[in-house]
Amino acid sequence: MPDGTPHRLPPGSEAFAMPSPARKGRGAGLNPPIRFESSARHAFDDGWGTLEAAFADLPPLPTTLTPDKSKSALAWNDSPDIGFDRAVNPYRGCEHGCVYCYARPSHAYLGLSPGLDFETRLLFKPDVAALLEKELRKPGYVARPIALGSNTDPYQPVERTLKLTRAVLELLDRFEHPVTIVTKSAGVLRDMDILGAMAKRNLVRVCLSVTTLDPRLARIMEPRAATPERRIAAIRQLADAGIPTAVLAAPMIPGVNDAELESILERCAAAGAGSAGYVLLRLPHEIKQLFEDWLARHMPERAARVLSLIRQTRGGALYDSRFGIRQKGTGAYADLLAQRFAIAARRLGLERRGGGVAALDCSRFRVPPAEGRAAQTAQLALF
Incomplete structure (x- = not known):
């Protein structure tokens, strides 16, 4: 309600079960209210028995794209438990x-x-490269590895x-600027020409996130990401090309995929991964509701x-946001x-x-002549 009172359905409407708005091929089964808004919408049956029919056989939800008018490309952070201080995300959403996505x-x-x-409602930054170039050209800019895809996947469809x-x-290749990439997509292989050239100068590290080896579990947990086998194959191809590659077993979900931890690491090491990491499931804000709904739909038994195991790793709650704890959890199960x-x-x-990231070479960073001045610089070099 606009006045901040609790949201309540009309009297008697609680007797009708709310049909699920879940769509085939999508991870989330809900569209929770926006937490910053003071009002919310509820669907309820008004006695005509039409609600269930309205939600039956819902058509697939299309993906819509909206240009993002951001004025900068770099996102900065000072979180003490994250290994980078700057990132670029070409996409929002x-x-x-992935139902568990912390973003x-x-x-x-x-x-x-x-x-x-x-x-389904994505924003994209059409000028992301031009915006980034302006920031890299600023006087006093000091190069440190840029994380590409820290919030959303840079190689989504x-x-x-x-x-x-x-x-x-x-x-980044032209500026000789170091970069790290995290993705669930084999689409990263498309850019092996650039990545290979940067790897020879110690400017890049690619991390493939592998959550499970079970394709059936992957399909319901991360429906439009590459299959586990394709991700492992991508690790092999990147490693064979001399591109430093890591595996991120994340998130580890107690009672769902955590039993696969060793198997995931073994398969990826055999494929050529050079390092590894893991993260415990994080359920900030609306993700709690989304994940509970997902469990009820796919794993009711x-x-x-x-949920009990998750609470054992979060001091009795479903999430603990404290730095240094949010990534790994606490308690016997997390230990x-x-x-x-x-x-x-x-x-x-x-x-x-x-x-690791610390080994990337930041000393190679240079600001090349801007377009239009390159030709002039070449001509002056003749004298």
Whole structure:
């Protein structure tokens, strides 16, 4: 309600079950209200028995694209538990539809729901490369690795046509600026020409996120991302090309995919991954509701057990946002997961043998002549 009182349905409407707005091929089954708004909408049956029919056989939700008029490309952060201080995200929202995605709540800042809106109503930054170039040319800019795709995947399906990520990589290659990439897509292989050239100068590191080896689980958990086998194949191709490649087993969800931790690391190490990481499931803001709904739809027989295990890693709650704790959790269950990862990583030689982000060469950064001045510079060089 606008006055801030609790949202209540009309008397008697609670007797009617709210049909699910879930759509085939999408991860979220809900479109939660935007947390910054003081009013909310509820569907309810007014006694005519038409609500269920209205929600029956809902058509697939199309993906819509809206230009983003951002004035800058770099997003800065000072979080002490994140290994980078700057990032570029060509897209807002992500069509991969991973139900657990920690970036979903950011869609609320756009006046859109973190649920189905996040994976169907995308914003793209058509001028992202030009904006980034202006920032890199600023006097006093000091190069540090840029994280590409820290909030949403830089190789989600729309990248095939928009090619904004490739435009950013072309710019960074020209400026000899180090970059790290995190993706769930085998689409990263398209840019192996640029990545290979940057790798020879120690300017790039690619991380493939592998959540499960079970294609059936992947389909319901991250419906439009590449299959697990395609991601592992991408690791192999990148590694064979001499491009430093890592695996991120994330998120680990207690009672859902955490039993696969060692298997994921083993398969990716065999494919050529040079280092590894993991993150415990995070459920900030609306993701709690989205994840609980997902469990009820896909795993009703173990939903209570999974939520109980999650609470054991978060001090009795479903999430603890404190720095240094939010990524790994606390308690016996979280400690055991950390020990399992450390043992497996050590056994498989995945303990940063690739050097990690800190090993990327920031000293090569240079500002090339701007377009229009390059020809003039070449002519002066003749004298």
